[in-house]
Amino acid sequence: MSKEQVIVNRKRKKKIKVFPIVNVIAFIIISICILLPIWKVVVDSFDGLAGYGLAFWPRKLTVGGYHTIVTNASLYTPFLVSCIVTIVGTALGLLLSTLGAYVLIQFDMPGRNLLAYILLFTMIFEGGMIPTYLVMKNLHLLDNLAVVILPLSINVFNLVLMRNFFEGIPQSLLEAASIDGCSPIAIFYKIVLPLSKAALASIGLMYAVQFWNDYTAFKIYITSPKLFNFQVKLRSMVMDSDVPNVGDIDANTTKNAAVIIAILPFMIIYPFCQKYFVQGVNVGAVKE
Known part of the structure; x- marks a missing residue:
């Protein structure tokens, strides 16, 4: 050298x-x-x-x-409503996203591309708040938990991620199952879903966070106080000073404790789902 x-x-x-x-x-x-x-x-x-x-x-x-929040009976119903909406909405969202993604990977299906373009169109253009409210009113869904669950249960972005993940599954595997006599639904439940645990965990977590933190839909469509979720009650406590001083404890202490309790479930869940979250999004978004 x-x-x-x-x-x-x-x-x-x-x-x-x-x-x-x-x-x-x-x-x-x-x-x-x-x-x-x-x-x-x-x-x-x-x-x-x-x-x-x-x-x-x-x-x-x-x-x-924390003792004040846990022993406050007025928070039990909103917390239960949040849990019900999160569980039902997440399950329904995963069902619709996986079924829709599975339909979009059927390359021999007529109109597949047109359906994909229609779904992508909704990601760019939305009907708006007032038309959506009128639609919900005409469907008689106002003041019902269904009006909160149904509009958010199908997320096109999550559906596209799931479709990309499904496309990563070898077609030869699906064809072999079809030759062995499996119907399309059997292939979906016995082969596609078991191979998509990472994507299901990541997208399920995104759905759960979306439903748990939902505030706007409850304020727009829900008028009955007994159907308010935990976020609406939390906002009332923090912004409207709906928290009395208990003993020598400042009201701000109780407000901050309520905020921590609101985010605590996902602070506990996320570390266990993190590896699936990263793996599922990467595999669904990156192609070789």
Whole structure:
């Protein structure tokens, strides 16, 4: 190796790559901006003197806020409504998304491309809030939990992800099952779905978060207080100061405890589904 090549190699080794450093710094800043508000809510939920400003540790440690929320009977029905809507909506959303995706991978089906274009069209153009409300009113679905579940149970984006995942399943496997006498429905339940656990977990998680955090649909279509979900009640507590001081516990402590309880289910579920979430989205979105 010549002397000039040795000098060039040394310069290359000494050269600092700027992009990875900037990338790491940017992600650290973004992570701090995301985690600080969450940490404040967590700390204030255990702080009997919770108020404005950022405290990194509770000044007066207490679990009274959580005790107030858990023993508040007025929150039981909204929490139950949220659980019912989330479970039923997620199950129905997965059923419709998987069936729709399975239909779209039937390459010999007449009109398959037209159906796909119609579905994609709805991702760009929507009817709007007022026409949707009038449709729900004409269908007599107002003030019914079905009006919350049905419109959100079919998400075209999730359907497209599921279709891409199904397309990754070898066609030879499906053809072999068909030759062995399996009907299309049997192929779907016995072969396609068992091979799609990662996609089902990831898309199911997205559906569950969507239904659990839904607030707008309940405010637009639901008028009966007994059908309000936990998010609507939580908003009433936080924004309308519908939380009295209990003993020496500040009302802000109870409000922050309610926020933590609202996000706690998915804080617990997500770490267990993370590997399926990443794998399912990547396999469904990236083609070789």
